[in-house]
Amino acid sequence: MTSLLHFIIGALVTALGGCYYYYTQAQNNTMSDEAKNAKSIYDFTVKDTHGNEVNLEKYKGNVVLIVNIASQCGLTKNNYQKLTELKEKYGERGLKILNFPCNQFNSQMPEGDGEAMVCHLRDAKADIGDVFQKIDVNGKEAHPLYQYLKHKQSGTLTSSIKWNFTKFLVNKEGIPVERYAPTTDPMDISKDIEKLL
Template sequence: QTHLGGKTYFLWFKPVAISFFIVEKIIDSNNMSGPDPKTAKTIYEFTVKDTHGNEVSLEKYKGNVVLVVNIASQCGLTKNNYAKLTTLLEKYEEKGLRILNFPCNQFNSQMPEADGEAMVCHLRDAKANIGDVFQKVDVNGSGAAPLYQFLKHRQTGTLGSSIKWNFTKFLVNKDGVPVDRYAPTTDPMDIAKDIEKLL
């Protein structure tokens, strides 16, 4: 407290104001921890988590052609996509193709498997040797993974940028730049000619 002109003033509010300032700065710092999906230039600026929860910088894919796919286990498109993605990887992996698979349960809950061993076992049982598998993500809405916000911003698709269904595919060149987007119904083997141009 302090005395001015015979009056007593209590300054108890100062520490409170300072504490709010500190909290606000901490929150701001956390919000700045990742790239802005609207201004990022390449996928290399993003870090994701694999199916076991380990952080993976997408810088590890520098120099590779990358196909990013949101996968599901119980979709009508699953069987064909698993088989054709396996064939695609077998054909082009040695030449530099990498497939990044992001399980997503947003479309009629068609990816119920948990991350980790359950996901690995599911893919093994399905004989889906489709590449690297990451943690389940949302691809639409306010909780969409930053990588998917970036991909949708760079390749908007038809009738809006939202992901329409399972097995939407994004093709990324050797510089980490998304160059094309394919509908869920696009057969993976129909992308082969575009992949060959980039390898």
């Protein structure tokens, strides 16, 4: 009985391992050359909410928290409030929060870029840091930055972003060192931020 159980467990582990291998190979094949060749987040250029190009090298030497945000999610109010608190607490010590609006999860980020986004955040009293253009974080059209982040810090079972407010913590060298679930309260990341500062 015990040997049969060991055999079944071994077969399951082998099967899952094979599935994971082919999944990661598929993920690597959908990564852009930019994401594959990147050494840090500093190798990426993104667009701010007004369409201006921003080279992420401007954040060199800072601890960075990258978040995919949404306006109409059940997690929005708490995350906006706590991200604002994080910025107030650590902003002058070198924490930068980079926010990427994303409409891929139940269309919960309907606001447009530019003034519409600025007005939304102002009305929500969300002083959450730098805000960039709306992007995809999953699928073939996922922004290369997010392809890189997911490659460096895989999630549970798959590397896909599961929902709004997934958070990536990046050290002063531009390397993603931790990934947090959407339900992780931003203030619970404080101890990890302090270690990197």
